[in-house]
Amino acid sequence: MRALSRSMMVGIFITFCFSIQNSTHRRQDDGQGQRDSLFSSSAIAGNSNGNPDQLPGLQYDFYREACPEAEFVIRKTVQDFVTKRSDVAPGLLRLAFHDCFVQGCDASVLLDSREGAPSEKEASANKNSLRGFDVIDAVKERLEHLCPLTVSCADIVALSARDAIFLTGGPFYPLSTGRRDGRVSRAATAEAQLPSPFDTLAAILAAFNERGLHQNDTITLLGAHTIGHTHCRFVQSRLYNFSGDGSPDPTMNSTLAESLKLICPEDDDEEADMDGRTKLPMDFGGHDTFDSHFYQNVVEGYGVLYADQQLMASAATANLVVDYAIDSDLFRREFARAMVKLSSVGVLTGSQGEVRRDCRRLLEDEPTGLNGG
Known part of the structure; x- marks a missing residue:
């Protein structure tokens, strides 16, 4: 998609605002360590000293003595x-979001279901x-072999x-x-707490705000x-029956x-795609690189x-959307700061929780002999 001038974007935005004023109803569907040369200091977002802001209960380079090679x-x-x-980077980013948004960043999204108790993995969004x-x-x-x-x-x-963000062209942040x-x-x-792709702006902002993530963070x-x-x-309802009257x-x-x-015909069985075989790029016309092209799309x-x-x-x-569409560097800097903030939501530290041997199961669920049993 072509690059847009600010005046063009503002014009599009004004026109667009008028078109959506009466369209707010929708159908409810449901180590630092050893930093190799790849991660250059010029890509790092942090405070003036290049270090992240100190977060309660967390430490920079926490494993420096116990497992210096960890990072x-x-x-x-x-x-x-x-x-x-190509699916690894967006997959890891989404995994982190879905973990932190439910009960905080505690790796609960990784746990397999226990008998009679389906885990977060079984939620419809996951x-x-x-x-x-x-x-x-x-x-x-x-x-585990190392430490x-x-x-x-x-x-x-x-x-x-x-x-993963950095490896797709995004910022590196401590x-x-x-x-x-x-x-x-x-x-x-997870069903109750994860936001829906069908949510209104008010619902989206409220969900993020409950986790200390404010409008600009969202x-x-x-x-x-x-x-x-x-x-x-x-996207099926947006294409064919947005307001229940057969219109997009x-x-x-x-x-x-x-x-x-052309990709999602109207007579397609939505449930038939539950295994995710049909894929639509969320940054339409983009190049699978971490840039601000997404915001140019939203403006248009x-x-x-x-x-x-x-x-x-x-x-x-919309004002910030336009700013990001124009200034990719601004987006990259702010995204790094927002990710540091997201990654601190509801963390467990000190004597809270545990350190698992297998990310898919609790220590108490390990076979006899692995955990002192």
């Missing part, structure tokens, strides 16, 4: 996977759609997402570590959709709508998800 191992493992598969579990498993296996029962799964999730792993994971909790973090894909079931969502650019209809009505396009539903949010 290097995580970084190298993520790099190995990212170079082989089942058959979350990616990156194999990457986390590989990292954990390597770290048994030392590096938490919660830190692995946060650091893996950070490194993260404090020392998170502990939670012992509770419930599908019902706008910035939704920019994660500059990489990755979604599925037909999340008027906030969607008509060119985008016609393009998506090319937001694939309803929740993304809702960023243009008010002048207060």
Whole structure:
């Protein structure tokens, strides 16, 4: 998509605002360590000293003595996977978001279901759609050989997402570590707490605000959709029956709508795509690189998800969308800060929680003999 001048964007925004004033109803669907040369200091976002802001209960380079190679191992493992598969980086980023948004950044999203107790993995927003579990498993296996029962799964999730972002062209930001792993994971909790791609702007902002993430944080973090894909079931109603009267969502650019209809025909069975075989790029026309092209799309009505396009539903949010669309460097800096903030939501530290040996199960669920049994 062509680069847009600020005057063009403002003009589009004003016209767009008028078009959406009467369209707010929607259908309810449901180590630092050994930093290799790849991670240059020029890419780091932090305070004036290059270090992250100190977070309560967390420390910068927490594993410097107990497992000094930890961050290097995580970084190298993520790099190995990212170079082989295009779905790894967006998968790890989404995994971190879905972990932190439910009960805080405690790796509860990694736990498998226990008998009679479905875990967060079974929630509709996660089942058959979350990616990156194999990457986390590989990292954990390597770290357990190197430093048994030392590096938490919660830190692995946060650091893996950070490194994946950088490997797709995004900013590198220092993260404090020392998170502990939670012992509770419930599908019902995830169902209740994860935001929906069908949410209105007010609902989106409220959900983020409950976690200490304010309006600008929300706008910035939704920019994660500059990489990755979604599925037909999340756009079907926008294309064919937005308000229940058989008409499409008027906030969607008509060119985008016609393009998506070729991929997601009206007579498609939405449930048939539950395994995620049909993929739609969330940054339509982008190049799977971490940039601000996503915001250019939103300004022009090319937001694939309803929740993304809702960023243009008010002048207060649209102004920052336009700024990011014009200034990619601004977006990158603010995204780094927002990710540091997200990665500190509801963390467990000190004697809270545990450090798992296997990220998929609690220590108490390990076979007899592995945990002193």
